[in-house]
Amino acid sequence: MNEPLIILDNLSIGYNSQAVLSGISLSIARASFTAILGANGSGKSTLIKTILGLLPPVAGCINTDTPAAPLKYGYVPQAFQFDSIYLLTGFAVALMGVYGRVRPGRIVPSGERAFTHECLRAVGADEFAHRRFAELSGGQKQRVLIARALTMRPDVLVLDEPTVGVDREAKDLMLEFISRINKERKITVLLVTHDFAAVRDYAGQVIWLHGGKMSLGSTHELLTPERMAEIIETGVA
């Protein structure tokens, strides 16, 4: 196993100081592919939002092994959350990923625009990037959002249920692509999903949230019928 990149130390997560999940202690290795599994309301999104710094921890802390610079996250939210009133093209949405490197009031340099095109090409979204984001299919939107996350030049790619509303074929292609960038670019992947079968072939580590508890293990350890039944029945880690 690679060196740990993100270490959660006795972390409690939740909203307005009310813990949804407590006592989370685990480490996520550099360049690993970790799936966060669980039913709706189990705390998956709360966990990644806490890791991303969007929510403060209720207790405990998150340490990252990047002494020189803060860890860069590329976040892929759920595509349906965006308001269709915005007349943004796929390219304009993807371009937002580079805004972190462009000072306020400055025009986006041509090099960054070219890099955005490159990221869109890498995810196979260049063909429809000029179309309005709101009019793209679920799978197309997800590709644009993955491209946007890649334009951030991330150390960690965090994806919140990217396969929701996507057909089987597109889902397989997307997971294949995420797996490839994990291996080729050595980007750590944190994938939130409730689709057990989808991650079986791709994730190395699984964090399973169930009944206010957390189970952690490798895909082969955790995603066996016996172990799954045990977790669902007892909620014990």
Next chain:
Amino acid sequence: MDIIYQIFSPDFLLRNSIYTSVLVGLACPLVGVFLVMRRLVFMGVALPQISSTGVAVALSLPLWFGFHPSEHGSHSVHMLAFAGSITFSLIAILTLAFLERRGRGQPEGRLGTAYVVAAALSILLLSKNPYGEIGWLDMLKGEVITISNFDLGLTAAALTLIVAALGVFHKELFLVSFDREMAMILRKNVVFWDVLLYLLIGLTVSISVLSVGPLIAFGFLLIPALTAHKIARNMRQFAILAPLIGGVTAFFGFCIAYKLDLPVGPTDVVLLGALYAGIWMIAGIIPRIGLRRTT
């Protein structure tokens, strides 16, 4: 054509009025783009009314203390009105935005209540003001006829500042509006950008209310943006079309009003409404060739 020649003549008496109308027509819709995008249309209705209440309060205050502000010149009256307008606008927009961010209660209910209470308060203040029905009521109604060089200069400077700020920081303002979480991950100060946007909206509303009145300010804030949204294919077109529609309508509205001896502001708003209805019907009748093809 004769009217247009007259209007462009250097001796035209209402020169400042048409310049002010066109300036408001160009600047308000650009701010309206953000109101429409952030689904703050009701705020666009309530804010001009609250702003005009600020004018009424500011102009009534000196009378309550026993002196008449117009004795110190029309500029001081205008600055006092502006101070009242901007104070009320900013307090209202920041409070309403804060309450909306907390997500409690009904935003429509709050805005509706703010609108009606502000309108009633304006009427009460003016009814107890001996000067209200003469000059100040005209100001609140938006009398676009008597605009001094000072007023025109103030309006032009403020609206230029607003348009420049929106242009320079459009990238950050759109990011924070479209995807707040992404902006936070990119370490943008989302509160700062929200406050800047609200300040620009508040300033635009204040200047417009003083120049053309609450009704017309509301019309120019929202109708051009809603019309442009029907036909624009992307944000760039949206941001160009909305001020263009506002500016052109302000100009032709003034020409029509001048020719037919009608009040300018209401003529502009009716013209904007007719244009919006026309575009809406055309887009509805021919949805297949739709004005919004992006491919």
